[in-house]
Each structure stands twice: as C-alpha cells, then as structure tokens.
Amino acid sequence: MEPLYVRSNLSSTCRDRQQYASGFCKASLTNARVNVEVDFVVFPLTVAHVQASLAFAKKHRLCVTLAVSLVHENTQCDLDALRDALDPDMPRLLENPADGPAVMTPMAPLEGLSDEENAQPLYGLGLQQMEPLYVRSNLSSTCRDRQQYASGFCKASLTNARVNVEVDFVVFPLTVAHVQASLAFAKKHRLCVTLAGTGHEFYGRNQPLHCNGGSILIRPLLMKSKEADLADAAGLGHPSFVCGAGNVFSELQSFAASHDRLVASGNCPTVGLVGWALGGGHGPFAPWLGLGADQVLAVDIVRASGKHVRATANNKYSDLFGALRGGGGGTWGIVTHLVLKAHDLPELSAYNGVFMAPIVDEEAWKTFVNETVMFTGRLSNNATTRMYFLVGGGVFQGIVTGTQRGTADTVQSQEFLAMLARAGAQVATVTPRLSTDGYEAVPHPLYTTNTGEAVNSALLYKDTDLSVSKELRTATGMYVSVQPQAEIEEALGSGRTYYSESNGDLPMSRYWDSPTYWKLWLVKRKYDPFHIFGCRRCVGDDTYFSV
DSSP states (O other): OOOEEEEOOOOOOHHHHHHGHHHHHHBBBBBTTBBBBEEEEEOOOOOHHHHHHHHHHHHTTTOOOOOSSSSSSTTTHHHHHHHHTTTTTTTOOOOOOSSSOOOOOOOOOTHHHHHHTSSSGGGGGGGGGGOSSEEEEOOOTTTTSSGGGHHHHHTTTTTTOBBBOOOSEEEEESSSHHHHHHHHHHHHHTTTEEEEEOOOSSSSEEEEEEESSSSEOEEEOGOOOEEEEEOOOOOOOSSSSEETTBBBBBHHHHHHHHHEEEOOSSSSSTTHHHHHHHOOOOOHHHHOOOOOOHEEEEEEOOOOOEEEEEEEEEEETTTHHHHHHTSSSSSOOEEEEEEOEEEEEEEEEEEEEEEEEEEEEEHHHHHHHHHHHHHHHHHHEEEEEEEEEEETEEEEEEEEEEESSSOOHHHHHHHHHHHHHTTOEEEEEEEEEOOOSTTTTTTOOOOOSSSOOOOOOOOOOOSSSSSOOOHHHOEEEEEOSSSSSSSHHHHHHHOOOOOSOOOOOOOOGGTSSSHHHHHHHHHHHHHHHTTOOOOSSTOOOOOGOOO
C-alpha cells in the first residue's frame, strides 16, 4: 500500500463505483460500506508518521478526521443485534384509511406501481408489515433513480417533499427503547444522525449534515400513542394530551374530539405535530389559543447521551424545554412524546372565501397587501382567520377562512368582499357556515407548498419561555410567493421569517435575532456537545448563520 493517497478528481465521489479502480477510493472505504469524503488518506506506522501527517494538515489548514474502522469489524453482527432490539415482530403498518383523513400525503404516481401503492404513503410500504431497519444495498446509486423504488429502502427514506433523505440506514422505532438502541448503534459506528417524521419539510433540512462517514435516519413516524390527562394528574397546570411523536394533526384532532376537546394545530391534516410545534407552529388557532409552541407543556426526549428525560418549564431541563419550543426540531435530541394543552370546544361559526386578483403593476400589489393586512387586523381577539396565497403568472390567488366564537360575522364577510373589489379581485364565493366540530371548524380547502397566512396581531399568549422570534408574535400577516421577493419585501417591510415555511437558503438571522440564536447555540452545546444530531439550517449549523 501507499503511505499517502490523494484524490485525483475533485468533481467526483467514491459513490461512483468506477472510481474504485483508483487506490484512493479503496483507501477511504470503511466497513460501513461508505467512503469518508476527504482529499487525503494517510496510513501511518509510527508516532513520527502521525506527527508528520498532523503537521501537514495544520500547515495547510485541513480538517482532520480519524478512522481505524468507522464501523466496527462486526458490522453485520451489530446490524442483526439492532434489528432484534427493534422487535421486528411488533406491528409496523402505515396506511391512509379509505373512510378518514390521510395520515401521510401520497407521492406523485410512479409507473410500475399499482394504483393502491400510488395512493398510499411511502408508495404502499406500510400496507404490509414493515421492516424495523432498512439498509442501503447499493452505494453507487441514489433514490433519485426511480427504478430504485422497487426496494423498500428508497420508500422508507421518502418524505412528503417527494425527495429522499440520502442516508445509509433507516429505522422505524416503536418505543423509547427502540430509539435508544438506534442511537447507541449510530454512536458506536460514528454515524451522522438525522430525524424525520412525515417529512413535511420542503427544503432539505433533514439531509445529513457535514457527514464524513455513514448516516442514519431515525423516523418515529409509527409512534402514535395518545393518552388523555384531563384531570392534570401530571401537575403541568392544564388538561393535556400525551402524544407520540408520530401523530399528525388529523389523528390528534380525532382523538381530542373523542374527549370533547380541541387542540391547536396547523391546517394540513397530514403534518406531524412535533416539527410543527418545535418550529413555532403558526396556524388558524393562533390568535385565540396561541402558537404551536405555546401548546407544549412537556417534551419527552432521548438526549445525545442516550438518556430519556422529560423537559418542562420547572425542572432541571427548563433551558432545553425553552429551546425546544420554537428552536426547531432535529438538533436537540430525539423527541418521543409531546404533552399538549387540551382545550374546551368552543362555539364556532365560519365563512370561506375564494378569490383571484390580477397583479397589473407594483402599486396594485401594494394596495392589495395593505388592504388584506388592514382587514385581518380588525378581526376581534376571539377570532381566528387565515389566508392562503399563491402568487405566480401575474395572478394573486387565495382562500380566506375566518372563524369567530359566537354568531357568524356577516359584516366582516361583506367588508372582505368590498376589500377584494377595491383590489380588483374576482370573487368566486364567500359562504358563511356553522360548525362545532373541532377540526371541521377550521377547514383546509387548499393545500400547496407555496402558502401564506395572515393572523390577528392581538395574540393572547405572551409566554416568554419560548424561542420564537418576537415578530412571529406580533406580525399581522405572513406572505409566501413563488415570484421574486423585492416588491413583496418593499410592501411588507423588513422582518423575520417563519422557520417552518421558508426559503432553504436564508441565513439564521431571518429566524432569530443574534442574542436568541446564541442562547440556543449554548443549549445545543450543553446537551449535544459532540454534535450527534445535525440538520441543515438548524441551530448548530453555523455555516448559514449571519447577523
């Protein structure tokens, strides 16, 4: 063997098997069946060799990584042990019911799959018993090759963004012990750990971060337990529901309704509650019940150490609790359960409006923005309202839905019609309707990745033990556009960006001010000092931070 191997072609990676004709790719290979993505590989024999290698690295300011074997020689034995620890005989099924809300959004249909598979989450992977552990079998290919979807691995790593998380192992835990076993395996083999539930994340945050070796995706998607604590036996100060990390809004609202209760949620039935709440959680209930982060009374989480703890506002993990409520998911540990506020069902009335407005010039756009902001700002404190906006092709389309405690507010409906008329919009319908069901009271008639929402600025919840930006508390509206942002920013002014629905290339300073971010960063260092957990544009990914 050579003492030193140098990458000869920086534009290629060792995932291309043709590169294995070179000694470099063989030299950087580990027993994890993956290559350490570096530029130089050294095989020292003596202390002096090690010192010379380190001096070279320091002189040329190279990152230094070490491996005897990034994965232990008994890799297959460890994989078998992990599979056994995950209790493979426990039921693992995932199916959108025929007579109820979907639990995960179906993907774009693929040729070669049946209609039933194309109509189900993960292309029907969960219609039959799922494996607890999926392993990438061919490192030279990625799941971007649609032919790979014949394998369970590519289906298992798929998200609702219709992209795959590029990892080497995918785990579906059912219990806290399963999560701990998966984390222990990852730590032993020095794997990057990334997390995803339903995967309602459209900007690649859950792709492995700064990975020199293999990576593992831990998906608590099937952890769907639900318990009611309406008498507050836990002493958290509010009736609550204890929810497994795999629950989506439709499942949680159905459970709450069975107890004559309501939970504050977002709009899309298939969004997972953990990522939504930890990212701040704006939604139609925000003016009345508070943000998603306001709903969290406790978080059960597996720390980087492997210990399973409960974080609350009043125990020794209060700093972690505050960071979790608005600091985003995927970077603090593996959440297994959330304890959320259970609210009494209100009397609700609602009206829906559908409209389309041509954007003829910049002034017309500014007028429309100002009119909508003024309208939503006049809604009462007990009202909830939302507007979905899609801007493209010179047309501004949207749906407005308002709900208000008590009787239908037809005056405001008429006011909205008049506002649309002034903005030159063509109104399809504005229809008052009455509902007392907790979920149907806030219908979701339009779903698109390019959505926005306007809410009343008179938020009733001012809990300071959160990590959301103050702008998310006080803003009257949020607008999302598929067009260039210059005219929108000019009309709306400067401000923060909602963490969970934002352009993936934004700096951290769009989410948090500098003091808040560095406070979060210190919590990250305290509970995950070796950066076991990582995700893109998350706290700890300092590549993207600027103020």
